[in-house]
Amino acid sequence: MTPIIYLDNNATTPVAPEVLAALLPFYQTRYGNPSSMHTFGGEVAHDVEHARQQVAALFNSRESEVLFTSCGTESDNAAIRGVLEALPEKKHIVTTRVEHPAVLNLCKHLENRGYRVTYLAVDAQGRLDLDALHHVLTPDTALVSIMYANNETGTVFPIQKIAEIVKEQGIILHTDAVQAAGKLSLDMNSIPADLVSISGHKLHAPKGVGALYIRRGTKFVPFIIGGHQEHGRRGGTENVAGIVGLGKAAELAAANFSNETRQVAGLRDQLEAGVLKAVPHVRVNGDREHRLPNTTNISFEYIEGEAILLKMNDQGICASSGSACTSGSLEPSHVLRAMGVPFTAIHGSIRFSFSRYNTRTEVGEVLEVLPDLISGLREMSPFWARRDKM
Amino acid sequence: MWDYTDKVKEHFSKPHNVGSVEDANAVGEVGSIVCGDALRLSLKVDKATEKIVEAKFQTFGCGSAIASSSVLTDMILGKTLDEAAKITNRDIANELGGLPKEKMHCSVMGMEALEAAIANYRGQGVADSHLHEDEEGELVCKCFGITDKKIERTIKENHLHTLEEVTNFTKAGGACGSCHWKIEEIIRKVHKQELEAKAEEKPKGLTNLQRMKLVQETLDREVRPQLQKDGGDLELVDIENKNVKVRLLGMCSGCQVSRFTLRDLVEAKLKEFVEPDITVEELRS
Known part of the structure; x- marks a missing residue:
């Protein structure tokens, strides 16, 4: 099998070896239930609380403000539904057109349940108009949910300014920080948001675990009702191994934060510069100034994304596309459409996303094969030959 | 993938x-x-x-x-x-x-x-x-520029039955979804036309021999392949006037939902392709 060059870290990341080592005992010898009365289980409860401290450190918050969940989507659902249920008299939600489906489709669902939703637009670089945000807030607004960083383009929203605008009106702010965790500061002392979603597997922890930061005093009704776990805010026996893994991953992220983002950004920039130099008719989508250090979204015009992914797949290179053909639906990326990216470019958009486990050698190998692969597909495209007339 | x-x-x-x-x-x-x-x-x-x-x-x-x-x-x-x-x-x-x-x-x-x-x-x-x-006709799916004529034709040629199938074959309805009701209307229209056409084709009053042959053909073509997909099958045991007696085999025999299989698949297909007043009875071994 061809060795894998994994440049799809916004989809999921490899589990860090330190994380795996930390969580394995919880599948082997430390399998007790944290709720049990015996010491064997009670010790595990201490490990869960230790993980909570580690995640709280990432948020620079109190431990009691961290709730463990099963994934980013659950965190988003718990946050949004939990707030709406706590404020039943308010029927307005504000979000953006470029959210992850976990928020976007939930909001669409809520529209059929009597809620009014405002979807804020973005400009060609994917930036929000903060004046518009200011103007759509009403006394009826229960909640604003705006992502910290976009999963497709890496564009980073000014969450501090957003939080200031929203909090000035006394409205609750939720932010989906699934892509930002470990890459951008999540210091909740300087970001006045009320609820923040993160996900383990985007951060070198395993799949099946997430967390929700809930600022003390935030009105919130539990989303999953059951036992008394998580101080009654989320029923269900804890995914102990996952939680321990997330704790360790958060600790690693906090420790290597600045170094890592610089190194990862270097790889991303190396690839981006190499592609722009070697391949004509490409464009970078998103706000290159305010962007996650690990993400680039590049459109190869006149060809289609799934075909590019398949050709790269033959070489063992993993990435993603905003093309309609890869989505299972026929709709090309809602993010790129919201930005007004022309269709010629959306269908051929490829997202490369890096992690600390990528190397310069890997980027070199990609740059070696990518230009030929692109020109091969372009030779096949009827639009390439007549590109000057389009 | x-x-x-x-x-x-x-x-x-x-x-x-x-x-x-x-x-x-x-x-x-x-x-x-x-x-x-x-x-x-x-x-x-x-x-x-x-x-x-x-x-x-x-x-x-x-x-x-x-x-x-x-x-x-x-x-x-x-x-x-x-x-x-x-x-x-x-x-x-x-x-x-x-x-x-x-x-x-x-x-x-x-x-x-x-x-x-x-x-x-x-x-x-x-x-x-x-x-x-x-392509002439009225524009139905504005997102992909698909007309009613094209949708009708694709439904007929590929024997499509659902909105999802129409989207898979033509893309129509695959984006904003505002034309879904129109597509469903076209599906209903085409099926109605097909049923009427078939009703005309069918000779008035089948002879016993014709009916047996048509029943067997319909079961082989329309019904058994579907059952076989689920690891089941069926055999034709007898036909008495317009009452068809079958025995369910394999996974279908003793299946909890076999009466639905009989009504919604076997009987529906026979009514569609043989005679509208045909009935089906299950023989249990």
């Missing part, structure tokens, strides 16, 4: 007949860059024999669009235009060992490009036009 057959992967990795025939006398082009796939097929047709002696394609699209185009050029080379005109999108998909259902529209695109090229050779069409704009 799509579950592509080896044949699709093969044609995608090493496509046959890529390019443009220089002195082409039949060119067909369908699709557009906005929709996400497009195919330009250029052919050289021998004037005396009307045989396709050269065929090349250029495709903008996904893996299965490229594979469909490639296999299409293989299929039509050496054929006369009349022979080639008989090729349907199903033939293209079958030649590839099947396509994921969401990708059936790629095979439809192949068939349409071929039709456009043949029409072009016969002086009936313009080489560089997009079929979407050519």
